[in-house]
Amino acid sequence: MAAPPDNDVLWARSLHHTHDGSPALSGVSLGVHEGEILAVHGPRGCGKTTLLHCLAGQTVPQEGEVWFDGAPVHTMSPSRRERLRLDRFAWIGPEPALVPELTAWENTALPLLLRGTPRRAAKTAALEWLERLDVGACAKRRPRALLQSQRQRVAVARALAAEPAVLFADEPTAALHSAEGAQVLRTLTAAARSHRITVVLATHDADVAALADRTVALFDGRRVNSPDTPGVEGRDTCSLSV
């Protein structure tokens, strides 16, 4: 088992995974540099979510290796992977998945509280991130009293407040209309860059992928070269017009 390259905070080799016998990943390898925003781009059903689940330690691939910060994730016990996800990773899905009994600020502070951050400090951080996501006025409301778009902003604030090493964002703006989605993505990418958070962003939308530093294209569970998602793109050449 060869160790990953030093400059990759996250690294996967030859991932194979099937769901009920049908292939979702067929030999995907990739590396993610520290502080990089990497887009995983491809059409629906090409394996983006399965890849992010494997990278984030939510799914153990049937074959292949995943390494984070020099440690093999694919051989960790379930409890160690759970700890890793809580301490070092954050996840934003297409739906907000908030705890209905908690207010917006309590939801945002939850990962910090679970890590043992004192309540006052966790609340301060949560309120700051809610402000930054333009939902500061919603801090004391429960999810059912919020619009879907406000709930998704709270979910983004929760992920960023945890200041994870790696933020996995799986179609994070799928439930938002395009102008609002673009604004949330700009906030997310700006915050990730200023806090040196590595981001792995799954999207079927080329405009969203263009916000990343680099794009990996998938098709039918394999990496491909795509004309609209060139292999390596510098930040300076990215379109920020969405």
Ligand SMILES: Nc1ncnc2c1ncn2[C@@H]1O[C@H](COP(=O)(O)OP(=O)(O)OP(=O)(O)O)[C@@H](O)[C@H]1O
């Ligand atoms: N739990 C599951 N059970 C059965 N098949 C699944 C399951 N999850 C994913 N699949 C199948 O595996 C393949 C890859 O799915 P995956 O969700 O990883 O792709 P995706 O690119 O994220 O798609 P989408 O954009 O629609 O979420 C698809 O053919 C999908 O139908």
